Amino acid sequence: MSAEPMGAEEFGELASSIRLAMNGVMDGKPDAVDTALAVLLAEGHLLIEDVPGVGKTMLARALARCIDGSVNRIQFTPDLLPADITGVSVYRQQLGTFEFTPGPIFAHIVIGDEINRASPKTQSALLECMEEGLVTVDGHTHALAAPFLVVATQNPIEMEGTYALPEAQRDRFMARISIGYPDAESEARMVRDREHGSPLERLAPVIDVTGLRRMIATVREIYVSPAVERYAVAIVQATREEPALRLGASPRATLQLVRAARARAAMDGRDFVLPDDIDALATTVLSHRMLLVPRAQHPDGRPARSVDEVVERIVAATTVPVPSAGG
Missing domain, CATH: 3.40.50.300 (P-loop containing nucleotide triphosphate hydrolases)
Structure with missing residues (x-):
């Protein structure tokens, strides 16, 4: 096309x-x-x-x-x-x-x-x-x-x-x-x-x-900085290491998260993607791909009620990139 x-x-x-x-x-x-x-x-x-x-x-x-x-x-x-x-x-x-x-x-x-x-x-x-x-x-x-x-x-x-x-x-x-x-x-x-x-x-x-x-x-032309790309990758990779999940997100999920973030940025009138776009879409794009382990728990011992809750915690714990001269 x-x-x-x-x-x-x-x-x-x-x-x-x-x-x-x-x-x-x-x-x-x-x-x-x-x-x-x-x-x-x-x-x-x-x-x-x-x-x-x-x-x-x-x-x-x-x-x-x-x-x-x-x-x-x-x-x-x-x-x-x-x-x-x-x-x-x-x-x-x-x-x-x-x-x-x-x-x-x-x-x-x-x-x-x-x-x-x-x-x-x-x-x-x-x-x-x-x-x-x-x-x-x-x-x-x-x-x-x-x-x-x-x-x-x-x-x-x-x-x-x-x-x-x-x-x-x-x-x-x-x-x-x-x-x-x-x-x-x-x-x-x-x-x-x-x-x-x-x-x-x-x-x-x-x-x-x-x-x-x-x-x-x-939408394809919307710019994604290397820092934001790394941020999306870090979130997805964290799902694969999360002990509460028996199935993490795939590389396809990373690609689709970034593509969806491009569309969100364009709809907001921007020609570049922000970490906020990744944050806003992470649960919607990632959670349906993953499965909880039986009796999944948070690190503090509380039971994990849903995959959405686990993804939200991962996003909150992932370091947000800050603007720099090198992008």
Whole structure:
């Protein structure tokens, strides 16, 4: 995907327009909206995990509606097969040849609804797609659209009828977010606004695929100093040495943390990444990739309640780089 970066003013106006459109659908959830947009601009994939009914699919559909590109939705169920996602080769008797019929994965934005209701075998059909932007069927490789984004929703694994996502699958998602319940005021406004239809019906595209490619090219140009790079690496490496974790973050996690930080900096109107960008995104980008050891504890002996808590402690304990003449 080759595109010319755009100026800071144009980028800021488009980012604000997308935010405004999505916030009109997602009442009181600006942080979730900002993270979803950052993942899109950083060329990642987004996992939205929460209990049913809080707007996971609504957020995914709102992001998709803002982009004037191809969008497909896959409803993950226990009987879904890998070929139902990637496509199949169909034999054409008249021609005596096989013809590839693309599956729903061939779109700019793919919404995977309740991804953890499908079996691990079916989930694995996404591995090549999400990492390489390719699909291989019957020995032939097909390129996916560019840009390409998977927005998957899942219910907590304690819910009935769910499978835990394999580690390799989780690691391919740049970020995981939770929507959470709205506050009372936002929920009351939602009731009023949706008496006469869904706000999604009024949501019009804000940007076309060409414009999105230029925004992504702009994010790629954001400067990351060597000191900030080392800071991101130090945080990720600390997760591999943390005794409360039996699985730390991968090198892929480091790359995605820095890419997400670039997008956050651009959305804030800066052409350089700050340590604050790394801090703000560390938990969202890293925690879903890691696993606690049984009965994990803090150094002071207190039990560790969640991976998020461990990541927050690691970030707080990592030395923040200070500006210097050498960068």
